[in-house]
Amino acid sequence: MPTNAPPGTDRQPRRRRLTASQRRIWPTADGAPDFDLTCPGERRVAIAGDWESNLDAVHAILRTLTNTAPDVRTILHLGDLRYEAPVLVGGKQVFLRNTIVRLDALLNEFGIRRLLLTPGNHDWPEQLHAEVTRHPDRPYRISQRIWVLPRGFRFRLGTTTFLSFGGAASLNKGPGDRGWSMHEAPTADDVDRASAAGTTDVLLTHEAPDVHIREVDDILRAASTWPAARLRASATSRALVTELLRNVAPKYAFHGHMHVDGETDRNGTSTYSLAILGKPRNIGIFDVHESHFSWLDQISSMVGKSDAANRSRTARTARTARTDDDSHDDSARHGPTTV
Template sequence: MSSNVVAFAGDWHLSGNWARHRIAEVGARGVRTLFHVGDFEIRAGLPGERFRAVVDEACREHDVTIYVTPGNREDWPMILGASVDERDDFGPLAWFGDRIAVLPRGHRFTHGGRSFVSLGGAPSINFETCVRGVDWFPEEMITRDDVAAVVAGGPAEVMIAHDAPDAPWQTGQVEGICTHNPGGWSAMALAYAAIGRRRITEAFLAVAPELFVHGHYHVDDSRIVELPSGDECRMVSLDCDGTDGSLAFVDLDTLGPAAGS
């Protein structure tokens, strides 16, 4: 495998056994950098602490470091209030373990000769049935200021997010979910979710990446989408814990799937 390969993982939802399995797979392929696209579940309390301890131990064992672009199912006040530390060339990050770092919204960095931008957060479509401050945090929503900062930063080659942009810049399966509402969500829930997609879309079009990777919709899909400039972007949606489609290997030399993927 090329030495310039990284891994991307979809939603883990506090599943320690699944996380161990995927980290071992990444390490066995000689890949040292794993980008997690959200719903990792950075949580306060014992379940969150135990999960992070399991993940950190597996990362040390297999020499893997995880960089998390947070999703909606995270304790956002805990993330936003965390101190930052510049341990490596990714810049100042919030570290939740020896090998677990959270990327701030709009964070830009260079890795493997490629420019990256991370824009975490997404609306919880089930927020109406959640308890504020327990399993739903309004800080999950990407703000207008977050978007403005990403737009001002200009293009990047790779964009990592939890949510997806609007159609026509979605994979086929994500477009189907957004169009047909298979979950039967209320009009208020759909409107809330749409705000997040609109904000991601504005940032996405300004960044104009060659590769965009996200989670959130729990589907394994990819599609080449055309940007307004006429350039192309490979849109990748990752599935969640318990599925083979929740892990992807990318060769940064080509920004395509790594050999053997």
């Protein structure tokens, strides 16, 4: 069976279960419960859209990220890692793709300290619902470097406040389909609870709010692609997330799910749709002190131009140095001039 292991990996990392005490560790600098998740010296974090267990592409994007923004140690992920339930094989529960274990190894390889997941509709909703019911205010640690954030979880990074609100309605499957869960999409009660604490600077969702991003609207208008019942479920889910956005009035809102990139500014909120991995604009960088977002490809382009300019300056300096050296060498060969 193909492993989809990242380039240079001969075999899958072995799955190691977290102990009960390890699961209780928070994604804070010291592991203790605190809603300020800022790590010492942290200024920028990455925000990423759907990865869909495409670990070869994850390897490539993490390499680009660490080359472009080597200071980034935190990824805020907008869902659909494909954290999936095990299946029975020969009477044993087996994680067929072993995505989380292999992703954790990649994060370690590239020096990413933590990935905080705002879960999508393809991130094992049954398990997450059960865990959040037991521990409604605690991030759910699923590997050494990956935590899943409860729906409505609020936290701080730097001087910026965040609200994570996972879940979405699947457009391609519904009741009766394998893997579908009644817990995949948010409810009105979820919105009420998440709204109760008031405004936030940044809203992170998997579901798309109805803010008329052209590229998202084009996806939804392709009505023949999706069953009518799933389009209705999507409309209900999007209406709830839109209500949440109005209630908490963020300066920035980010979502995945629709697999296309786009952006709009409405009513004081800049909303970004992040593309699926493998397409441009799956990931960007957010400054948690200045509250500023830039697409990674924009930053990479700027870094590339800067590198080119540095190489040009270095070449000019080298040419000047060689000319100066030649002059000194010529004086040395012929001796000082006389009158």
